[in-house]
Amino acid sequence: MSLQILLNGISTGAVYSLIAIGFALVFNILKFSNFSHGATMTASAFIAYFLVASKGWGLAPTLLCSALSGAIIGLIGEFIGFRRILLNHSAPTYFFVSSITLGTLYEGLVTLKTGTNFYVYPNFFDVATVKIFDAVVSKENIIILAISAVALIILAFIIQKTSIGRQIRAVSFDRDTAKLMGINSTLIIQVVFAISGFFGGLAGCFLGIKFTLTSTLGSLVVKGFIASVIGGLGSLTGAVIGAMLLGIMEALFLSLWGSGWATIASFALMLVFLLVRPQGIAGSNVQEKA
Amino acid sequence: MKLFLYVLTQVCITLVSVCGIYILTGLTGMFSLGSAAFMAIGAYVSGLLVLKAGLNMYAAFAAAIIFSVGIGYVIGFPIVRLRRDYISLVTLGFGESIAQLILLLSQFTGGAFGLIGVPRRVNVWFTLISAVIVIAITAFFKTSKFGRQCIAVKSDELAAQAMGINASRVKMTAFLMSCALTSFAGCLYAFYVGYVGPTDFGWKKSADWVIMVFFGGVNSLTGSIFGGAFLTFLPQYMQALNKYRYIVYAVLVLIILNFKPNGVFGEWELSPRNLKRLFSPKKNRREDV
DSSP states (O other), rough: OOOHHHHHHHHHHHHHHHHHHHHHHHHHHHHHTTTTTTHHHHHHHHHHHHTGGTTTOHEEEEHHHHHHHHHHHHHHHHHHHHHHHHTTTHHHHHHHHHHHHHHHHHHHHHHHHHHTBBOOOOOOOOOOOEEETEEEEHHHHHHHOOOOOOHHHHHHHHHHHHHHHHHHHHHHHHHHHHHHOOOHHHHHHHHHHHHHHHHHHHHHHHHHSSOOOOEEEEEEEHHHHHHHHHHTOOHHHHHHHHHHHHHHHHHHHOOOOOHHHHHHHHHHHHHHHHHTTTTTTTOOOOOOOO | OHHHHHHHHHHHHHHHHHHHHHHIIITTTOOSSSSSHHHHHHHHHHHHHHSOOOOHHHHHHHHHHHHHHHHHHHHHHHHSSSHHHHHHHHHHHHHHHHHHHHHHHHHHHGGGGOOEEEOOOOHHHHHHHHHHHHHHHHHHHSSHHHHHHHHHHHHHHHHHTTOOHHHHHHHHHHHHHHHHEEEEEEEHHHHHEEEOOOGSSSHHHHHHHHHHHHOOOTTTTTHHHHHHHHHHHHHHHHHHHHHHHHHHHHHHHHHHHHHOOHHHHHHHSHHHHHHHHHHHHHHGOOOOO
């Protein structure tokens, strides 16, 4: 495997890990798979395109706008989609349907504005590629890798070291007990949705830079899902490991067989993982409670 | 009238797949976001068998259904033992892979152009009769021993296992039945429209079906059928609405989920006994339907 494939793979894996983290955070706290995550990515990437990038402001404002709109969309989604279900103590399946519905809603709204047209972010970099030893790597991949790494490290710090992170972990572990201990669990859930949306927005913007912006950009969220299944559903570390592994494998498949087969191969990889090691790499198996 | 027949056919085809989703989601509590991929398999396999292999249409239908049940077994085997979230994640990935596969195997499937020239041998009566038969089978299944096992697994898997129900087998059977029904819907679709396109079967379509089931009431077959029929009729007759179709769907369902989480019909089923109770004087009416 040449260095170039490896670097491209790690960079793709970094974007996948942003998606997987956003997904795993919500999965951890409410124990359901948030299918509106993909559409959140699409919507925030488009908001950033229309508000910032199309006016010719550079990369940093675009990223920031995308991430913040992701966070706001996450908060709105929590309010209209999940709050009442949570307060009513309805069955977890309703979370699931709610998230699918929110996904269709966001995607419908985006499609209303854009139709099925393609949009391309303006070129953010003067020099397209850099040379590292004998590998030619596109600059956007390096930048994406760096920003993702910083974002993930900051998140790890917040979750492990700060008070709000401790509260998030407590609510993830047991919502009711955490509430009895004086934690405002509604607020914590809002925070988690905002963080998840923030990461979704970042990932959406990166995907838009790497590929093109279409209203079906969100379907790439499936890579994040595969990554979190490989890494172990509900584990944040596992999500990152799985995403990196998936990114590198995909870069390898891509160079061997082309992009269509790479998608199918990564799906087959997930099936094999579920057969051999269903708890994922990290090994935290979330069991259905009795 | 022509429009009405067209819409009626669409409704019937949708109802066949909605029955499949009802068995999977309503009875067993699993969510599949790849059901549309099984519809694609049904449509493509049956279409190809008739076009390229010159098979009889009914034989092609049977072959397509058996084929997609086989695929369903391969997909379902690793996941029925696990938490139910996995089935949605895996089927979503499966749907995306099938979409890619259709594009890649373009020498068979026609790639992005779609499969053209499937004989249009299915008419409105054929779909209507199929839908009625499928609904009858589903209603029968709901009240059978198997259906009650499914409901037990849905409410509490652990307790169901303690009562001696083989939960993973029940889940697998429900999944395979749903595969069979959706791929049958695909067969009907291919032979009614005469054309199969690769973009008709995204996860949005599967999500649509789940939304239909939930709109009418996830615990009630009557509700699911009503949801499927209503949400298919509505946009066809309000062309102005068609652009806003998904948004209207989503808003309707969000309202229902927030304020009446059991759906329009709740647990109410259409049956002579329940009808009689509905129209009987108030004193005989009981709340537990």
